[in-house]
Amino acid sequence: MTTMTTTQTPPAVTETAVLQATGVTMRFGGLTAVRDVDLTVNTGEIVGLIGPNGAGKTTFFNCLTGLYVPTEGRVAYKGTTLPAKPHLVTKAGIARTFQNIRLFANMTVLENVLVGRHTRTREGLFSALLRGPGFKKAEAESKERAMELLEFTGLAAKADHLSRNLPYGEQRKLEIARALASEPGLLLLDEPTAGMNPQETRATEELVFSIRDQGIAVLVIEHDMRFIFNLSDRVSVLVQGQKLVEGTPAVVQADERVIAAYLGTPMEDSPEDECLDAVEAAESAAASHRAAAAGTGAGTGTGTGAGTGTASGTSSGTGTNTGAGTDTEDHQEDTK
Numbered sequence: 001m002t003t004m005t006t007t008q009t010p011p012a013v014t015e016t017a018v019l020q021a022t023g024v025t026m027r028f029g030g031l032t033a034v035r036d037v038d039l040t041v042n043t044g045e046i047v048g049l050i051g052p053n054g055a056g057k058t059t060f061f062n063c064l065t066g067l068y069v070p071t072e073g074r075v076a077y078k079g080t081t082l083p084a085k086p087h088l089v090t091k092a093g094i095a096r097t098f099q100n101i102r103l104f105a106n107m108t109v110l111e112n113v114l115v116g117r118h119t120r121t122r123e124g125l126f127s128a129l130l131r132g133p134g135f136k137k138a139e140a141e142s143k144e145r146a147m148e149l150l151e152f153t154g155l156a157a158k159a160d161h162l163s164r165n166l167p168y169g170e171q172r173k174l175e176i177a178r179a180l181a182s183e184p185g186l187l188l189l190d191e192p193t194a195g196m197n198p199q200e201t202r203a204t205e206e207l208v209f210s211i212r213d214q215g216i217a218v219l220v221i222e223h224d225m226r227f228i229f230n231l232s233d234r235v236s237v238l239v240q241g242q243k244l245v246e247g248t249p250a251v252v253q254a255d256e257r258v259i260a261a262y263l264g265t266p267m268e269d270s271p272e273d274e275c276l277d278a279v280e281a282a283e284s285a286a287a288s289h290r291a292a293a294a295g296t297g298a299g300t301g302t303g304t305g306a307g308t309g310t311a312s313g314t315s316s317g318t319g320t321n322t323g324a325g326t327d328t329e330d331h332q333e334d335t336k
């Protein structure tokens with residue numbers, strides 16, 4: 001009998017755990033989007049989070065970053081339980097990017113990164129806006145750090161460009177630069193290569209390795225299986241809100257349950273067995289739509305040994321934020 005079990009027992013608190021999510025459950029009315037999920041990310045690790053469309057990956061991210069208050073469970077950063085408030089989560093040391101790019105379209109590239117600095121400046125966002133005492137010194141330091149991050153992400157030459165004028169791949173890089181501006185210990189990336197061409201995807205892989213090499217742990221959601229299996233030290237698979245399996249890329253790729261989940265084979269004892277075919281059909285339609293919207297052509301999936309290739313393009317658009325705020329703002333209306 002195939003059951004929705006994990007291959008690991010709930011992890012014990014360790015000194016090396018940067019993130020420790022324990023028993024996280026998120027219900028929306030009658031729908032349980034995330035069910036009793038444990039996940040640990042250790043210092044120096046890149047962990048991949050994969051699963052079919054609708055598996056609960058983004059909902060889980062939203063629970064980690066305080067956008068959602070989990071129905072049950074606990075999220076701890078370096079041993080301290082986090083409050084479910086996005087700005088406090090960022091301040092604690094977790095930064096994220098979103099599936100749908102959320103840049104301030106009419107701000108320059110540099111200004112977008114500076115916005116991401118505000119949790120690390122003593123002056124705070126309002127003092128910055130009011131140009132209060134101490135602002136100039138803090139501003140100079142912030143600018144210096146922001147330029148370093150633009151160098152790091154390869155965007156320094158475009159510091160004065162409006163973010164809306166950047167090519168798509170560079171907008172995604174800018175989101176990463178802005179997230180890094182809060183000096184996180186853990187970076188959460190939600191589909192960082194969505195809509196990218198193969199060269200941009202490869203460059204993003206290198207960028208994520210460099211981020212890890214700087215001592216920042218990374219948790220990444222991605223549909224591009226080649227990217228995720230190249231990149232990750234460990235991969236965790238969510239299916240229908242539950243963790244199905246977790247392990248090294250080799251272990252996960254060889255796991256028959258993962259293949260079944262991606263191919264839509266019904267799992268016994270699952271309350272939603274009958275939905276799997278519908279989910280598969282919807283997933284395939286969405287993938288074609290995304291690939292078409294991204295101009296990459298349908299069926300540009302990156303197959304794996306596990307037969308889990310999926311289209312990697314999406315129709316993610318550029319955010320049109322116009323007010324002050326950060327990537328951790330409580331955008332309840334768009335939590336992707």
Ligand SMILES: Nc1ncnc2c1ncn2[C@@H]1O[C@H](COP(=O)(O)OP(=O)(O)OP(=O)(O)O)[C@@H](O)[C@H]1O
Nearest residue numbers: 028031033051052053054055056057058059060335
């Ligand atoms: N705010 C919400 N209210 C009600 N249902 C929601 C909400 N957010 C997500 N869901 C549902 O929870 C389930 C999990 O969605 P989620 O977006 O987390 O999946 P995902 O794995 O990130 O999917 P994808 O790969 O397509 O982004 C879906 O059935 C979705 O419709």
